[in-house]
Amino acid sequence: MLLAVEIVFAISAVVSSLYFVLVYLGWRRAVQTPPGRTPQDDVTIVVAAHNEAKRLPVLLTALRDQSLPQERVRIIVVDDRSDDQTREVAEEYGAGLTMQILRVDAVPESVSPKKHALHQVIRAST
Numbered sequence: 572m573l574l575a576v577e578i579v580f581a582i583s584a585v586v587s588s589l590y591f592v593l594v595y596l597g598w599r600r601a602v603q604t605p606p607g608r609t610p611q612d613d614v615t616i617v618v619a620a621h622n623e624a625k626r627l628p629v630l631l632t633a634l635r636d637q638s639l640p641q642e643r644v645r646i647i648v649v650d651d652r653s654d655d656q657t658r659e660v661a662e663e664y665g666a667g668l669t670m671q672i673l674r675v676d677a678v679p680e681s682v683s684p685k686k687h688a689l690h691q692v693i694r695a696s697t
Contacts (some may be wrong), residue, residue: 613643619688621651624660631664646670647695651688652678671695 599644616634620627627648634646646668648661652675661672675691 580582602622611643613645614639615645615647617690617692618646618648619651619685620648620653620657620661621684621688622653622655622657624653624656627657628649628664631661636666641668647673647692648674648689649673649692651675651684676680 618627618630625690631646634644635641637644646665648665648670650658650661650672658672661670665672672689673695675684675688678687
């Protein structure tokens with residue numbers, strides 16, 4: 572009986588060790604910089620906003636306070652047919668950020684308004 576317990580213990584120790592090694596290797600692979608990229612690549616953040624005047628201050632403040640250097644961050648806000656103060660709030664809270672504000676006034680029929688707005692932003696970001 573004691574031998575069986577020792578064998579089960581040994582097998583569980585090997586399996587646990589193997590699990591932790593695989594988790595560690597997966598973690599290392601996940602944090603590596605992809606080929607052809609550098610850790611200093613710039614980042615573009617896309618914000619599709621429809622009547623978001625109340626929420627934009629929190630978002631833009633968080634983007635200003637994040638740890639990536641501001642010179643590497645570009646923000647594009649697309650004002651998707653808003654009828655509130657979305658654009659004005661974006662301009663106010665985006666002061667000091669590298670930010671572009673686009674306005675979408677018309678959406679083609681049979682196209683989702685948000686998809687159309689995101690399409691416009693993607694075209695502007697390239």
